Amino acid sequence: MESLCRDVADAVQEAVEPMAGREAAGEVMGMGADGTPTKRIDEAAEEAALEVFEEHGDIRVVSEEFGSVSYGDPIYTVAMDPLDGTYNASKGIPLYAVSLAVADGDTVEDVFYSYVRELNTGRTYTARQGEGAEFNGNPIEVTNGVGTDEMTVGGVYNIEHFDPGVFDRVRLLGCSSLEMCYVAAGRLHGFVDMRAYLRVLDFAAAKLAIEEAGGKVTTGGGDRIDEKLEADRRSSVVAAAPDSHKAIMEVVR
């Protein structure tokens, strides 16, 4: 799966980079399977990815733009966000990614391999169930032992769930797959989105990365996330090292 994901990411990167920050990138082309508008740069990313999957064959792909497609006789399902951070990419803010989660079943808990590439740097976060998570091929771990007042936390879009100043710093980077991979690599201490808004396809890969890096990922209510890998499925997310996860759950209003 690793070489297939790398080929897909290469194709997406090649398609997206020439468009990033250019006006045409943001042109709306139609509506996606998830009910949000598809921009030209999304379409380019998805087409580039699908070409590679089609050539590989024997795979099912689920994506936010078209829903689901099967090539040949699928063994695995790939839950894909070909371009996470569309606004950033279309405006030339250098934080956007391709996110690929490979599953042997139909829920987010069946993901056994994940691949997220930060497209404008080419840096890659990968994880394999039971074998750990890596950044550019080097093992990564979540950061343990940090109190909420020392935490830098991503994804806190509805800050009304928290007292002002409960965290040391907040980051809203506009690319949740990367923000969650930053948690896996200890760049951020946690990721919190209480809105039940995040698409399963956006975080299926990063969820495995965090878990394989020693972290915990639940809904905003602290429950397991066992959603189906479908374009319209969404969830709230709290992700952090186990002790940080506990600390965050205690300060949610």
Place this chain on the structure above:
Amino acid sequence: MESLCRDVADAVQEAVEPMAGREAAGEVMGMGADGTPTKRIDEAAEEAALEVFEEHGDIRVVSEEFGSVSYGDPIYTVAMDPLDGTYNASKGIPLYAVSLAVADGDTVEDVFYSYVRELNTGRTYTARQGEGAEFNGNPIEVTNGVGTDEMTVGGVYNIEHFDPGVFDRVRLLGCSSLEMCYVAAGRLHGFVDMRAYLRVLDFAAAKLAIEEAGGKVTTGGGDRIDEKLEADRRSSVVAAAPDSHKAIMEVVR
């Protein structure tokens, strides 16, 4: 001033890039002139910048770590943040910058040339008083004609000043000089920080970029910012295209 700023940015980039994302980068080395801790990566950035200024001579430099220093017989003052986005740089989140504002007087209104380089991409925002602002040498303009509900706004750290959902999107990137330059280039629609917390040294350069790109920059109360270019001076900031600035001021609580 342009070639001097470019040389300084080159030196900072060379000093910072090998440290970015490495553990030693975040080690605290002492307290800066602005009363915040200086990290190893800050110190490296500042030392690299000062070497270039010293060699150039006849210049006064103001920076958050040491306050003010004069070389030779200064004509101009450079208000410098050698590394804006220290947390990002030390953790390997790819958004950090060197910010240089050249002034022929001692307040932020005396800045006549500005240079901000996004260090991990090498992309550069420059502005010259009365002559416009540029991104990588190409003219840039703020985006006009956008209602608050369509805006993507940076810097909204104390969101309690705004109703939830008043803006379409919020970005907290942890690097205010870049967030403000993104406003100058139309990548973001506005930048709002109501905390009276932002260091003048951090935004003196980006302020000129926004103004030269056709935008307006005031305090959170809508007043002129005429602070002295000193390490301990801070201000609230509202920055946007003139019509967007007006719209933002109307939704501040």
